[in-house]
Amino acid sequence: MADDHTVLMDGEGIKRALTRIAHEVLERNKGVADIVLIGIRSGGAFIADGIARQISIIEGGAVPLGTVDITLYRDDCSGQLPHQAVGITEIPFSLEAKKVILVDDVLYTGRTIRAAMDALMDFGRPQSIQLAVLIDRGHRELPIRADFVGRNVPTSQKENVQVIFDGLNQPIEVVLEK
Amino acid sequence: MAEFKHKHIIALRDLSKGDIELLISTAESMREINSRDIKKVPTLRGKTIINLFYEASTRTRTSFEIAGKRLSADTVNITTSSSSATKGETLADTALNLLAMKPDIIVMRHSVSGSHYFLANKVNCSILNAGDGAHEHPSQGLLDMLTMKDRFGRLDGLKVAIIGDITHSRVARSNIQGLTKLGSKVFLAGPPTMMPPGVEKLGDVTVCATMNEALQDADVVMMLRIQQERQGKTLMPNTREYSRYFGLNPNNIKLAKPNAMVMHPGPINRGVEMSSSMVDGNQSWILKQVENGVAVRMSMLYHVCGGELE
Structure with missing residues (x-):
């Protein structure tokens, strides 16, 4: 492996982290009642899928799973940059009075989470929103913190943390690029 | 991206x-x-x-x-x-x-x-x-293509018949430009007085002599409005005769593929470019458009x- 490319977690490590997050979510919320998982497209949606699967293994029932695309809620849309393609938001259930577990792969500035929360509010008034992330790499620019973290990774702003997915959208490793 | x-x-x-x-x-x-x-x-x-x-x-x-x-x-x-x-x-x-x-x-x-x-x-x-x-009329062309994609999941290889007053139709022009770029085959039919010369040079476009020829095995049938505000009185004898030769009805739609999509950009002259039963029938995608x-x-x-x- 080259010096500018460090593997932080492998597939097994990621799976163990997601299993622990699933247990923590259930412990904090005392079971699956009223819980819905919403993943942020695209990496967060795959991670949410993994957590949902662990929860259903532990509790023996599926939890509602949705996907949110935050492109239309970004705070840098007004510049003259070409606008990105917009992904589909799929929340086929009401969020009214639900405990929403918002899921992303990497937590960085917090701007994506701010945008995602604004999007969720347009789908009703949840009882609470809790944040689960696989990696927290620091450098927040907004007052946002995660409730469930797979791994805290101190980074410099010049570095880049990426979760790599395989063709079936399963996370296979987390890499730090310098 | x-x-x-x-x-x-x-x-x-x-x-x-x-x-x-x-x-x-x-x-x-x-x-x-x-x-x-x-x-x-x-x-x-x-x-x-x-x-x-x-x-x-x-x-x-x-x-x-x-x-x-x-x-x-x-x-x-x-x-x-x-x-x-x-x-x-x-x-x-x-x-x-x-x-x-x-x-x-x-x-x-x-x-x-x-x-x-x-x-x-x-x-x-x-x-x-x-x-x-x-x-x-680019927004109309795009929404027509989106509606076709809804139905077929693709635009590549579709046979699209566009019928009516091609000369005055900006809807037809935008559809021809868009559809041919995305690989559809466009067949046009209409009275010779309403067919612009050289239109086949716009892409994979075939000008048909009769409406039946254009309808044959079509996946999509797009009817155009007779634009009475734009044309003089000389392009067709009257709307009844137009309807007889270039109107869509429950009989000639059978030439198209079974359950072909019927589209119209609106507003519709009911009974002229298409019969009311076609407008409201189960092959109509007009409101989805x-x-x-x-x-x-x-x-x-x-x-x-x-x-x-x-």
Whole structure:
């Protein structure tokens, strides 16, 4: 492996982290009642899928799973940059009075989470929103913190943390690029 | 990642296959917003859109207005019957005056083909074409393609019959430009007086001698409106005769593929270009076209706001 490319977690490590997050979510919320998982497209949606699967293994029932695309809620849309393609938001259930577990792969500035929360509010008034992330790499620019973290990774702003997915959208490793 | 780099959308002729695919896929994502309880996203907050309509319109103007509002832009409508155009103000003067109020996008419909290119050279905001004379109607072309994609999942290889007054139809021109870029085969039929010479040079386009020839095995049948306001009295003897040779009815639709899509850009002259039973029948996708119109226009407004100056 080259010096500018460090593997932080492998597939097994990621799976163990997601299993622990699933247990923590259930412990904090005392079971699956009223819980819905919403993943942020695209990496967060795959991670949410993994957590949902662990929860259903532990509790023996599926939890509602949705996907949110935050492109239309970004705070840098007004510049003259070409606008990105917009992904589909799929929340086929009401969020009214639900405990929403918002899921992303990497937590960085917090701007994506701010945008995602604004999007969720347009789908009703949840009882609470809790944040689960696989990696927290620091450098927040907004007052946002995660409730469930797979791994805290101190980074410099010049570095880049990426979760790599395989063709079936399963996370296979987390890499730090310098 | 695909990026849209145009500041204006005046004609589908000016867009690449990739541009058109991006506009359609964004519209597919935008559609979800229209089914929410709160039908609004903050994306174009603070942007001002002027809808400047020099010709009558119900669908397109309402659709553009709703699209702008669902993206949180401020939309202002100007119809010329109540504007200074009736006092003789020129298009250039109207545009410069509107520009002084700092709009971000002007959506215009005008009876003169190419007037949007003229306007785009005079202003520094985005120009969207909501129909110009007999030139193009890009938002209609895009929403038609989105509706076909809904049904077939693809546009490549589809046989699309477009029937009626091709000469005066900006809808036909935008569909021909867009569909041929995305790999569909277009077959045209209409009275010879309404068929522009050289139209087959626009792409994979076949001009058919009869309507039946165009309908044969078609996946999509698109009927055009007889534009009585545009043509003189010389192009056809009367609407009854037109209907007999170029009207869609439960008999001739059988020539098309079973369960072929029937489309019409509206407004419909019932009993002229198609029988009422076809308009309201289960092969009709006409209201789905209107529904898709809002999402397509949201996509267009969203992408031109991020476009660069050409």
